[in-house]
Amino acid sequence: MISVEQALAHVLALAPAPRPETVALEHAHGRVLLEPAVAAMTQPPFDASAMDGYALRRADLPGPLDVIGTSAAGHPWGGEARPGTAIRIFTGAPVPTGYDHVELQENILREDDRITVQTRSTGSNIRARGNDFAAGDRVEPGHILGAAQIGLLAAMNVADVTVARAPQVVILTGGDELVPPGTTPAPGQIISSNDLALAALAREAGAVPRILPIARDTPDSLRDSFRAAEGADLLVTIGGASVGDHDLIAGIAAEQGIVQSFYKVALRPGKPLMAGPMGAGAMLGLPGNPVSAMVCGILFMQPLIRAMLGLEPGPLIRTALLGRDLSAEGPRQHYLRASLDGEGDLPRITPFDDQDSARLTVMSDADALLIRPPEDPARKAGDQVSYIPLRSDVLPH
Numbered sequence: 086m087i088s089v090e091q092a093l094a095h096v097l098a099l100a101p102a103p104r105p106e107t108v109a110l111e112h113a114h115g116r117v118l119l120e121p122a123v124a125a126m127t128q129p130p131f132d133a134s135a136m137d138g139y140a141l142r143r144a145d146l147p148g149p150l151d152v153i154g155t156s157a158a159g160h161p162w163g164g165e166a167r168p169g170t171a172i173r174i175f176t177g178a179p180v181p182t183g184y185d186h187v188e189l190q191e192n193i194l195r196e197d198d199r200i201t202v203q204t205r206s207t208g209s210n211i212r213a214r215g216n217d218f219a220a221g222d223r224v225e226p227g228h229i230l231g232a233a234q235i236g237l238l239a240a241m242n243v244a245d246v247t248v249a250r251a252p253q254v255v256i257l258t259g260g261d262e263l264v265p266p267g268t269t270p271a272p273g274q275i276i277s278s279n280d281l282a283l284a285a286l287a288r289e290a291g292a293v294p295r296i297l298p299i300a301r302d303t304p305d306s307l308r309d310s311f312r313a314a315e316g317a318d319l320l321v322t323i324g325g326a327s328v329g330d331h332d333l334i335a336g337i338a339a340e341q342g343i344v345q346s347f348y349k350v351a352l353r354p355g356k357p358l359m360a361g362p363m364g365a366g367a368m369l370g371l372p373g374n375p376v377s378a379m380v381c382g383i384l385f386m387q388p389l390i391r392a393m394l395g396l397e398p399g400p401l402i403r404t405a406l407l408g409r410d411l412s413a414e415g416p417r418q419h420y421l422r423a424s425l426d427g428e429g430d431l432p433r434i435t436p437f438d439d440q441d442s443a444r445l446t447v448m449s450d451a452d453a454l455l456i457r458p459p460e461d462p463a464r465k466a467g468d469q470v471s472y473i474p475l476r477s478d479v480l481p482h
């Protein structure tokens with residue numbers, strides 16, 4: 086058995102380099118920028134008024150001043166500043182050269198075309214040309230484009246961006262006991278959940294998942310499934326990884342020429358785990374117990390997908406204070422389903438009593454996976470511990 090860290094290093098070594106693709110900016114939200122994007126224009130492109138009011142020369146204050154023109158957004162005033170004058174101006178309009186201040190209309194007394202400034206703002210109320218960005222400024226690659234970056238790139242007049250192609254992840258689950266949701270199981274059968282859960286985890290990490298039809302417990306059925314996965318960036322198999330008579334995945338993978346980087350990991354839940362190169366991509370074999378499959382998906386599949394996208398692979402590890410005493414651990418690194426609460430600097434983490442690797446209700450209630458290293462001694466409430474946060478506010482699309 087190898088450690089979780091060694092297994093993750095093996096898995097990440099299977100990631101092919103991110104592949105570029107050009108997309109229109111309107112389709113770039115949530116994608117990973119792969120090449121720098123360069124501003125095609127300066128913002129603002131002219132000194133712009135930040136308020137509705139009057140552009141004037143500070144040297145002429147307090148006035149009175151003659152209003153000699155109007156500058157509105159999209160309709161600049163074509164004249165030149167003269168001493169003792171002002172321009173009626175609106176938010177976003179160009180401030181004509183020579184005027185160095187905009188006074189809010191609330192602070193002005195106007196009689197016909199003459200104004201007097203009654204209160205003077207401290208700032209100039211002018212946004213200087215280029216104070217946001219200049220033509221040639223770059224948005225650096227290597228991160229996910231969120232709403233703010235999409236807005237920034239649009240303002241920069243960048244219409245297309247080079248992003249990482251989303252990895253195509255094929256999900257294969259098999260077992261004679263499994264039928265899809267929405268069908269009526271025969272005696273001894275259950276509903277297949279792992280394929281949908283792992284596809285959701287893959288999508289969360291930025292991949293495009295494709296779920297194969299549920300394979301039967303026969304070599305031929307699995308061979309058909311492996312064939313259907315050809316060309317994928319990543320094949321994720323779930324189940325059939327253990328030592329039972331019907332656990333066939335390792336044999337079929339070997340037949341396909343997939344050389345396993347490792348097989349067993351000192352991990353709870355999820356000991357039977359395998360990975361290896363497949364074509365230009367990779368294969369990852371996860372255990373079948375539903376919670377084990379998800380935990381391994383979080384620990385290995387999601388980091389592999391993020392590495393394929395050129396992102397920091399993670400998983401994200403945080404610190405919390407233990408909510409209750411815990412007994413000593415065994416030789417495998419343990420990821421316990423836990424709740425998070427508390428309002429101090431560090432949250433308080435409390436593992437659930439039931440850690441059965443088949444109970445999806447417990448996984449669904451969990452806010453975090455509490456990490457207990459191999460042979461971790463007994464711990465007291467209040468001790469600092471590490472955890473992986475589970476709830477994300479990122480909605481996949």
Ligand SMILES: Nc1nc2c(c(=O)[nH]1)N[C@H]1C(S)=C(S)[C@@H](COP(=O)(O)OP(=O)(O)OC[C@H]3O[C@@H](n4cnc5c(N)ncnc54)[C@H](O)[C@@H]3O)O[C@H]1N2
Binds near residue numbers: 262275277325
């Ligand atoms: N003699 C031993 N038996 C087992 C060991 C062991 O070391 N020695 N390890 C146990 C552990 S731990 C796990 S985890 C499982 C892993 O087994 P497999 O990866 O071969 O998974 P399966 O046997 O195919 O399924 C396990 C369990 O999960 C259910 N399952 C499978 N696929 C799905 C699905 N798509 N949706 C919902 N549920 C699924 C399946 O019905 C089984 O109940 O092995 C232990 N045994």
Ligand code: MOO
Binds near residue numbers: 374443
């Ligand atoms: O390794 Mo199994 O994944 O503990 O349930």
